[in-house]
Amino acid sequence: MPSNAAQTMVFGPFPPRRWPWLAAGWLAGLLAWFLVGLPHLEAGANPQQPSARRSPARAAAPAQAQPAGRQPQAKPAAKPQAKPQPPAPSPARPPAGRKAEKIPPPEEISGGDLITRDGVTLCATFYPGTKGKESVPVLLLHNWKSSRREFATLAPQLQQLGCAVLVPDLRGHGESTRKIEVYRGKPREVKLDAAKFRGTEFAEIAALDMAALRSFLLNKNNSEELNLNKLVIVGSEMGAAVAMVWSAYDWSLPNYEHAGIKQSQDVKALVLISPRWSHPGLDTAAVLNAKGLSPVRDRLSAMILVGQGVSEKARDAERIEGKMVLNRPQPEALIDRTVLRLAFDTTLQAEKLLNLPPLNLSAMICRFIEERVIKGETNAGWMKHQ
Known part of the structure; x- marks a missing residue:
């Protein structure tokens, strides 16, 4: 078995305050390529290639092909060179060679669809899948505060793969701050x-919020x-x-799949961004040190992303x-590994690491989910759940 050091990919350096200069250099290089007539870059052909968001120079290319170096005759004398304008926000394009599909718009979910057993109203955004009952569900769980x-950025890219993506505000965060409780026989609202x-509230997220989110996905299944049987959870710190605690609970329950009862x-896979060994x-x-076989530790595919600048x-x-x-076992080929840790030369963590433009972690996550679950989980067929 390769050592842990051999299992790690280190990327960098990407100091937090230098990435705008790197992006500017890329833009200049891309523009130079266009002027000498190099082939057009196709963002998305490989999930590990830069996305359209990292190549705004594409949007500045003329709609009609022109010979390299020739300027339009009607162009008046003006500034020597205009800076390319960044593209307007738009849904990600499907990868080259893949048939374009109609992407349904995201849906805002709240109210009766996402109320926990203790009276918290959760708010979420749901990106419907495009593969019907073969759509892989991905649950995205944000960081504290x-x-x-x-x-x-990540959610629409996952939807482009055909995934059904649920992105909630967990209790106490974002728009999920309203709780109705009974006090002296009367309901009252608590903020x-x-x-x-503290520890109790974090435990309630794993127990009660996750139960409500699973119920929503169960109804969609x-x-x-x-296909709830191919659930992926992405968690940020x-x-x-x-994600780890609830996955252990999910795998601790009896399952009667052989009898047609799936519960x-x-x-099937976890993406852990800046995970902590222990959290209040x-x-x-306890999940990682469990005695005997632990599915979360010993079976599930896992991708671990971290900034190694914080020891x-x-x-x-x-x-x-x-x-x-x-x-x-850990195969030599990265794409064949069921556990993959990527360390980046930056101090940024969690959501700041995820959204650092030079790294394009969203594309890496999409590739991992595509290889390990969409293509890799061939025995996890659709079943009715209860």
């Missing part, structure tokens, strides 16, 4: 503030809009801890990876 907005959370063991109210260490975060990620690879 963050919101679902941190996945504004939740994540900044004041039973209406044949997705706090969200990563929630558990749905999680969320005992991830504590880097150590936690390496420690988690070490536990996950202990009882399974």
Whole structure:
């Protein structure tokens, strides 16, 4: 088995304040390529290539082909060179060679569709899948004191793969701050503030919020809009801890799939961004140190992303990876590994790491989910759930 060091890919350096200069250099290079007539870049042909968001020079290319170096005759004398304008926000284009599909618009979910057992109204955005009951569901869980907005880039890209993507504001965050409770026999509204959370509130996220989110996905599964049996959870720091703890619970429940009754063991892959070894109210260490076979530790595909510029975060990620690879082989080819840790030469973590433009982590995550679940989980067929 290769050592942990051999299992790690390190990327960098990408200092947090130098990426605008890197992006400017890329733009200048792309523009030069166009002027000498090099082939047009096709963003998305390979998920690990830069996306359209990283190549705004594409939007500045003329609609009609012109010989290299020739200027339009009607062009008046003006500034020597105009800066290319960034493209307007738009849905990601399908990868080259893939048939374009009609992408349904995202839906805002709240109210009766997402109320927890203790009276918290969760708000979320749902991106419907495009593959019917073969759509892989992806649940995106944000960091502490963050919101679902941190996945504004990743969620549409996952939808382009055909995934059904649910992006909630967890209790006390974003728009999910309203709780109705009974006090002296009468209902009253309580305002939740994540900044004041302690261990109990974090545990309630893993237990109660996740139950409500699964119920929403279960209904979508039973209406044949997705395949809950291929669930993927992406978690950012706090969200990563929630993902590990809830996945362990999901795999601890009995499953009667042989009898046509599916009620558990749905999680097939985890993407952990800046995961912590231990989090208040969320005992991830117990999940990773469990005696005997632990599906989360020993079976599920896992991608671990971390900025190695913070030693504590880097150590936690390496420690988690070490536990996950202990009882399974690690092939030499990265694409064949069921556990993949990527360390980047930056101090940025969680949502800031995810959305650092030079890294384009969204494309890496999409590729991992496509290879490990969409293509790799061939035995996880659709079933009605309860």
